[in-house]
Amino acid sequence: MFNISATAIAVIKKILTQAVFDEEVRNKIFITLTAILSIILVLLLALASFPSILINILFSSPTENLDLSEDIAKVAVYQDTIFIVDKLNQDWIEEVKVENSDCDEIIVNYNYDLTWQALIAIDSVLLNQDFTNMSPDKAKEIALKFIDKDVNISEEEFEEEYDEVVTDNNGSSKIVTKTRTVTLKIATITVNTRNLEDVLFDVDITTEEDIFIATNIFNTISSMDVENSLNIYDNTIIDFEKLQEYPEGYANIPYYNQTDKRWGNLPYGSSTILSAGCGPTSLAMVVSGLTGNKVTPDIVANWSYINGHRAEGAGSYWSLMTAGGKNYGLNVEAISRQDPNSIVKALSDGYPVIAAMGRGHFTNGGHFIVLRGVTEDGKILVHDSASVERSNKEWDISIIMNESSKNGGVNGSPFWMFRP
Template sequence: MKKILTQTIFDEEARHKILIGFMSIFLLILVLLLALVSFPSILINILFSSPGENLDLSEDIAKVAIYQDTVFKVDNLNKEWIEKAKKENSDCDEIIVEYNYDLTWQALISIDSVLLNQEFDDLDEKRIEEIALKFIERDVEISEEEYEEAYEVDIIDGNGNVKTVTRTKTVKLKVATIKVNTINFEDVLFDVGITTEENIFIATNIFNNISSMDVENSLNIYDGDQVDFSQLKEYPEGYANIPYYNQTDKRWGSLPYGSSPILSAGCGPTSLAMVVSGLTDNKVTPDIVADWSYKNGHRAEGAGSYWSLMTDGGKHYGLNVEAVSRRNPNAILKALSDGYPVIVAMGKGQFTNGGHFIVLRGVTENGKILIHDSASVERSNKEWDLSIIMNESSKIGGVNGSPFWIFRP
């Protein structure tokens, strides 16, 4: 040891090597610290690993999915509350619904990065849901509105003639305004226990960083590696009763769907576009449906589309839509046998690492299911067992939820 110290003191080259060593260790620690205050630990491998590393990301992806699913669960809870509020105020002459819901899973995971000190083991779904509900404000305002209404009445004039005159009367209406609003990220931090300047900075920094990143693209399962923007191509529609659209098609793949491109987040609009184009005389493309979906509040930032896109979107394009439970495979088979397509929200499995909509377009004589998967031609060309589709369908609504939608003209 004395020899090493003596050599260090008098040997400039040795001092230089040791200095470089210390600097390398310091920079490594600094990079790790910056990563911990800039990104959730469960997203680092998902975002920054390359396909060649062959890392097992399944555990991290499953944890991210819990936060994504919570956004959809709260959306469903909001809508259940709205329906209850409508019934409680059914005596009103008019009911107005103002629904401003834009909670993101990035907000939830940013908060937990601080609360859990980046330790995402044994996640409590109920606790995450309770945090999500702190973002929500619900209220019902009752008001009275007055307006002048014109009406006609027959009178007899001074000459004994009947004449029609227009008069006005004051009409009073009782109006219930049902409101759901999302509180800003910064305004929720104190309520969830993030109170120090340091923790507020970390949570806000993480939220700003991951909100601007295309995480959805990392959760899709495409044919081959991740999609290269510079190598997008056109896909033929095929000759099936339902045309095939691919969300990565160069005609629309790079167009925006909220904060992400259609190729990353547009499986919902692409699936609905296929069904609408096949069942109606209105040939719509994914970019048209994506634009409508975004403008009408069906885009779930960072998590694709709300399920309401299927019900409201189908009705918007003139179709009858029936939601079906994942416990009712016979209804799915009958619809397909009758020639009616079905869109299904898939959970993690062979079709997606997160969430993904696909189209069921038919059934073979052997009972196999024919599909259109907007992210994969390879999967679209296969015949599938119904059991796989039923088992891997989304459980966001619970095991008895309804992630299937039958479309009829």
């Protein structure tokens, strides 16, 4: 029970008495109460706009020593589901190609931009924020409801020029260009991703309140969680006592910043290079340095998007590093986060390494940076596309390794070495 002192009661009585006779006091009381109620409403809306599964992960302080592994593992399920469905889509496309191998031409329109944030937003409502009952199978079932697949077989006629040898009555021959009608059988394979709002009714989210909560959660975590990397599989602490010494070395890599006005506001999928383009920017640095050709972030971002390496709401798929490097004629080798020796040796030999970083000094979520060299005393030199300040510092290898992303499965390999 609350104990209110006599002094407090007297003050309240005085204020109420003044309010009865003084309009100005009444207005002040009304404004104050309105402000308090508004603050409470904002707090309630904020709580309703954020999934419980992410609160500790994103907002807890490292000094709190909370065990976040269970929540992060659950987030990992949603993130993995995006890749699982992507693989199912690709397998289906290949099956359809085989079934329609008699066609003269096969066109594939692959518009897959499902994000794990959409899956969490739906489950936040369906599970009433109790993620103890979340299921990988159910997450996949929900994800598949976002996918529309279609195969259309059509015939197209067009005029084709061809050369024909014609002999006249005198026996003379000449080549005559003629035209003929050619009919081609075309198979068009289409995979589209439905919008969140279009899927809600299909997962039994039908009331105005539930629709509002789901869309609000989706918009909130999509806007604040750019290029995230919350999955955790490999928590093993690296044994740095086994780290060898290597001579200093570095790769001659230009520095690009993703906020540069020349390309920062250019699109990268539904976002911009400024907010989501650390992957293409990092790869552009490496390609430009190793090939001698000026390849800027906007060029790589465009290639990444067209070729399916843009992960909407999550930056870039890791496939951008392997496929993108090979596209520009480079040899790419993935290196495990448990193998710091290979990383330092590569830098010592003059080969740059792109690292996918997790939460820590470089990011609160996920971020690609370029490791460009190693100093005489073993410090790591970096090019961070989001920070000139961090790029001008020397970093302990322990920070790089321990804060590297754990988003790569049991054999996590968030490092890629590039060679000409």
